Amino acid sequence: MARADATKQQQTVTKRRLVIIASLTAVVVGFVLFSSYGVLSRYSHERHVEALQYEQQQLREREDSLRAVIKILRTDTVTLERLARERYGYVRPGEEVFIIRRDSQP
Numbered sequence: 001m002a003r004a005d006a007t008k009q010q011q012t013v014t015k016r017r018l019v020i021i022a023s024l025t026a027v028v029v030g031f032v033l034f035s036s037y038g039v040l041s042r043y044s045h046e047r048h049v050e051a052l053q054y055e056q057q058q059l060r061e062r063e064d065s066l067r068a069v070i071k072i073l074r075t076d077t078v079t080l081e082r083l084a085r086e087r088y089g090y091v092r093p094g095e096e097v098f099i100i101r102r103d104s105q106p
Helices: 002-034 039-075 077-088
Strands: none
């Protein structure tokens, strides 16, 4: 009988150990996955960084194209004159401006 009690007590201790180990493992896995330093948070931050890098690249390309336009406007007087005529209605002395209006109805 003493042996049966000892075996039963040993099984109870083993079950307790398994429950404690499983609980600690669940806590550690939960921390690794869901904490602010966890895997899911890191994944989210990496996606955000990639989006910002893409936006940065787009802005750099736009900046380059705007710099090219500025360079053209500073150096090319023909382009500058064309833009002044189109946007602001400038004319040279002696030129006549013809405004053509189209009827909206056929």
